[in-house]
Amino acid sequence: MEKYVEIQGVGQTFETKKGKFVALRDIDLTIKQGEFIALIGHSGCGKSTLLNLIAGLTLPSTGVLLLEDREIAGPGPERAVVFQNHSLLPWLTCFENVYLAVERVFGEKEGKAKLKERTAAAINLVGLDHASAKYPNEISGGMKQRVGIARALSMQPKVLLMDEPFGALDALTRAKLQDELMRICEATKATTVMVTHDVDEAVLLSDRIVMMTNGPAATIGEILEVKLPRPRTRLTLAHDPAYIDCRAKVLEFLYEKQAHVEKIAA
Amino acid sequence: MSALTMDVDFGHKKPVDRSTGGEPVQGLVAEPAKEMKMEKTLTVPAEPGTPFTETLASIGRTVLPPLLGMAILIGIWYIATMKGGSIPGPVKTWDAATILFADPFYSNGPNDQGIGWNILSSLQRVGIGFGFAALVGIPLGFILGRSAFLAAMVNPIISLLRPVSPLAWLPIGLLVFQRADPAATYTIFICSIWPMIMNTAQGVQRVPQDYLNVARVLALSEWKVVTKILLPAVLPYILTGIRLSIGTAWLVIVAAEMLTGGVGIGFWVWDEWNNLKVEHIIIAIFVIGIVGLILEQSLILLARKLTKESS
Numbered sequence: 001m002e003k004y005v006e007i008q009g010v011g012q013t014f015e016t017k018k019g020k021f022v023a024l025r026d027i028d029l030t031i032k033q034g035e036f037i038a039l040i041g042h043s044g045c046g047k048s049t050l051l052n053l054i055a056g057l058t059l060p061s062t063g064v065l066l067l068e069d070r071e072i073a074g075p076g077p078e079r080a081v082v083f084q085n086h087s088l089l090p091w092l093t094c095f096e097n098v099y100l101a102v103e104r105v106f107g108e109k110e111g112k113a114k115l116k117e118r119t120a121a122a123i124n125l126v127g128l129d130h131a132s133a134k135y136p137n138e139i140s141g142g143m144k145q146r147v148g149i150a151r152a153l154s155m156q157p158k159v160l161l162m163d164e165p166f167g168a169l170d171a172l173t174r175a176k177l178q179d180e181l182m183r184i185c186e187a188t189k190a191t192t193v194m195v196t197h198d199v200d201e202a203v204l205l206s207d208r209i210v211m212m213t214n215g216p217a218a219t220i221g222e223i224l225e226v227k228l229p230r231p232r233t234r235l236t237l238a239h240d241p242a243y244i245d246c247r248a249k250v251l252e253f254l255y256e257k258q259a260h261v262e263k264i265a266a
Numbered sequence: 267m268s269a270l271t272m273d274v275d276f277g278h279k280k281p282v283d284r285s286t287g288g289e290p291v292q293g294l295v296a297e298p299a300k301e302m303k304m305e306k307t308l309t310v311p312a313e314p315g316t317p318f319t320e321t322l323a324s325i326g327r328t329v330l331p332p333l334l335g336m337a338i339l340i341g342i343w344y345i346a347t348m349k350g351g352s353i354p355g356p357v358k359t360w361d362a363a364t365i366l367f368a369d370p371f372y373s374n375g376p377n378d379q380g381i382g383w384n385i386l387s388s389l390q391r392v393g394i395g396f397g398f399a400a401l402v403g404i405p406l407g408f409i410l411g412r413s414a415f416l417a418a419m420v421n422p423i424i425s426l427l428r429p430v431s432p433l434a435w436l437p438i439g440l441l442v443f444q445r446a447d448p449a450a451t452y453t454i455f456i457c458s459i460w461p462m463i464m465n466t467a468q469g470v471q472r473v474p475q476d477y478l479n480v481a482r483v484l485a486l487s488e489w490k491v492v493t494k495i496l497l498p499a500v501l502p503y504i505l506t507g508i509r510l511s512i513g514t515a516w517l518v519i520v521a522a523e524m525l526t527g528g529v530g531i532g533f534w535v536w537d538e539w540n541n542l543k544v545e546h547i548i549i550a551i552f553v554i555g556i557v558g559l560i561l562e563q564s565l566i567l568l569a570r571k572l573t574k575e576s577s
Binding site: 055057074075076077079080081083085087089091092100101104105155 | 476477479480482483484485486490494495498
């Protein structure tokens with residue numbers, strides 16, 4: 001499907017104490033089914049705001065967002081979100097956290113045994129069988145984030161939305177989870193939108209990289225198509241001229257064309 | 267998510283202190299029960315396997331200072347009352363206490379009962395009044411925490427009534443119930459309900475936005491939101507409300523019973539004053555203190571157990 005998610009003329013304005021704040025303006029973007037999109041830009045450029053709009057957690061001030069030609073009017077399980085800080089409920093075990101989502105989506109049609117099977121499968125997918133009965137505060141940050149991904153995937157969402165899912169992790173754990181995510185996305189053909197700060201992450205994972213201009217009143221600056229064949233491996237890519245070229249283009253955008261961010265922030 | 271977008275995104279959902287029109291709730295709203303965990307870190311018993319002397323030393327460190335404090339207090343009391351006067355000394359009080367506690371559960375008619383009965387009937391009044399306050403206050407707190415409109419409607423009333431001494435309500439209670447006993451219970455209800463409402467409401471407002479976003483993305487039913495997210499998240503705040511309430515309730519019951527009479531520790535104090543048995547009044551002060559301490563400590567223990575299980 002060529003036009004799976006459509007974002008048409010979307011702008012977002014917030015009422016603040018100092019008056020109106022224009023966070024986003026004139027966003028137009030079409031996402032194909034099964035595509036992996038990375039949203040990249042400096043802090044405060046409204047990447048997360050855009051993600052929240054697709055999630056339906058906030059509604060746009062202008063314009064419209066469509067999923068399969070239907071307007072996104074609020075949050076829903078067909079657009080699963082992996083939150084930046086995992087957002088697992090601390091009083092539920094990993095299994096119960098995922099089960100809560102599974103039960104919500106499939107509970108009406110399927111029996112308990114099937115729901116538990118689905119939950120176990122999602123936890124297995126992220127390689128956490130052994131931690132299933134543990135509480136979130138008993139496992140590491142990387143594991144928590146994997147449970148968050150399992151919870152999102154267990155719902156079999158139409159779109160998987162990820163808000164800097166690996167931002168708080170150390171480099172080695174991050175690399176491992178990126179590889180896992182690539183494997184999962186290839187297996188499930190999930191349509192994914194991921195917010196990131198990390199240039200390597202964006203190039204490694206994405207089909208297209210959406211680069212955003214600096215806020216306030218941020219919009220899409222450039223869109224880079226990453227024409228690297230899949231499956232990709234980080235080691236072979238390291239010397240791939242196409243990879244290096246993509247990486248350079250993103251870096252140029254971020255640090256030359258949009259370099260004045262620090263002055264604005266200060 | 268950057269700090270900037272976060273601010274504006276959820277600015278309207280920030281856990282503002284709606285319950286008091288912006289001012290902090292002094293005294294009534296404390297941090298959730300988790301704070302209590304720190305208190306006990308000093309008194310952790312020595313690990314098994316450490317040498318005997320070390321164990322002894324650690325017991326000494328925890329037990330010695332309170333004992334010393336007590337000894338000094340009793341010492342001052344002894345010296346102050348050595349010359350005689352109307353206040354009895356520790357020895358005389360101790361003698362009276364041994365007689366009193368030899369038979370705490372005697373009953374010679376409604377106005378002459380053992381100290382055990384007096385304590386129990388006070389506790390019963392506190393229990394009933396407090397129980398009703400919990401039944402009304404916790405759900406009300408939930409509603410006020412969930413609805414900004416209702417909170418804005420009810421908060422001025424709460425702010426107006428909260429500073430009123432519960433004893434000022436006693437005549438109304440007497441008028442409505444026509445009997446002393448329910449009037450005293452009703453006074454307990456009134457003084458317990460405010461911390462319960464306000465802490466619960468505050469807890470509901472402070473449920474992390476992340477958890478509520480999870481609920482929104484999953485599109486959970488209101489029932490699931492309450493049972494799976496709100497209740498566990500608010501539990502520490504509710505327990506704090508309960509702890510504060512029971513402290514106040516125990517303070518108020520003594521005063522209320524002095525006014526209403528009947529059987530109860532407060533009434534007993536007044537009765538012994540009329541009999542001029544000052545040593546009994548001093549015993550009563552200790553008893554009231556110890557019961558209050560036990561009430562509070564058992565709630566702290568309960569809170570710790572529940573929050574440990576849920577977090």
